[in-house]
Amino acid sequence: MTKPPLTLYLAAPRGFCAGVDRAIKIVEMALEKWGAPVYVRHEIVHNKFVVDGLRDKGAVFVEELSECPDDRPVIFSAHGVPKSVPQAAQAREMVFVDATCPLVSKVHIEAQRHADNGLQMIMIGHAGHPETIGTMGQLPDGDVLLVETPEDVATVKVRDPERLAYVTQTTLSVDDTAEVVAALQARFPAIVGPHKEDICYATTNRQEAVKAMAPKCDAMLVVGAPNSSNSKRLVEVGTRAGCGYAQLVQRADDIDWRSLEGIRSVGITAGASAPEVLIDEVIDAFRARYDVRQELVETVKENVEFKVPRVLREPA
Incomplete structure (x- = not known):
């Protein structure tokens, strides 16, 4: 049977940002340096696939510092923690690494x-x-x-x-x-704002790419987690920018194919904590059902990189 034609627009930039990349690297390097288990307070980034992969390597994810033993390293997630958390870790003389995005x-x-x-x-x-x-x-x-x-x-x-x-x-x-x-x-006319806006470059860039892509698409899929703020914002931005239907999916298995019946073009992007392997999985799912023509919608190139903390660059 002949597959129906489909134009697949791929947003760029999409997926991992420098802060997420750094946070994942911190957990991997901590496991290499200190061995398993390494404790992580809260999901290191909001993506089940990433968290499950790190858990398989020996990371233990907890919600509170009180769930961590004193004698194992603990990592604070990329989202940042209240000041009381590192203070409590210091009081317990714990080894801790802060993976808060810079x-x-x-x-x-x-x-x-x-x-x-x-x-x-x-x-x-x-x-x-x-x-x-x-x-x-x-x-x-x-x-x-x-x-x-x-x-x-x-x-x-x-x-x-x-x-x-x-x-x-x-x-x-x-x-x-x-x-x-x-x-x-x-x-409050006297209110003081940030020197440079606080919304990060990656959030802004991914939203701009979606705005450029959305008017071309009958539907748009955002690969990301339901608890990922930046992923949910991409769905909203896509809808406002002229795309009739936008859906958040964690993986290809989550795609609601019935709602995509009759489409001729679809846009794909991903939140800042979604790895490229999940985007490839979604593209493959479309290729299995459609005769796909792929087009890149690139609004800017990113070359940001953040160093990991010094404690992980020093020998054990």
Whole structure:
């Protein structure tokens, strides 16, 4: 039987960013240096395939430091942790490695600097997300106010409207965040923003590629995890940018083929914690069903790289 024709648009950049790449490398190097088990507080990155692969190599994933023994190394996830976590590890004389993405650490430093200058912090982020918890946890309880939407800005209660600064989660929708920032600036004209926006280069680049690709596609698939903020934002950005149907899938097995009946073009991208092997798996699934013509939609080339902590570069 003849396969129906399909144009497959591949977004570039897509998939792993430098912070995710570094975090995974940190776990692998820790296992090489200290042997298994190595404990990891929270999923190192939000991707089940990646986490399962590291678990098979000897990583043990836990939610709290209290679940870790004193005599084994522990790694803090790429999303960052509240200041109390490394303090508790030091008090227990544990060996620990911080895999926090350097761009998240930049936001932590920024929040502390503003607080040291007497400014109250407002964070734009998603309640309950590990990165938001980690950033808000850089300062004492109650010192950081969280807003998610322009509506939240209208009701937020501040100490002094003249002494405010804001930071943002690094994985937000660029457009949504701009709306919240505009609302903050309208209500609090004196509010101080970041020197350079906090949304990271990888989040911005992946969203821009989706915006370029979406109008060409009948449907779009984002390879990523349901608890991955940046992956979920890609689905939203694709829909807003003109793609009639956008779906988040963890793997090829999750594709809802019935909803794709009759399509002639599909776009594929991936969140920053999704490995290329999962994207290849999705492409292969389309090739099995369609006569595929592939086209790259590239908006920028990335060449960012972050060093792993020195403790892992030194001999055991």
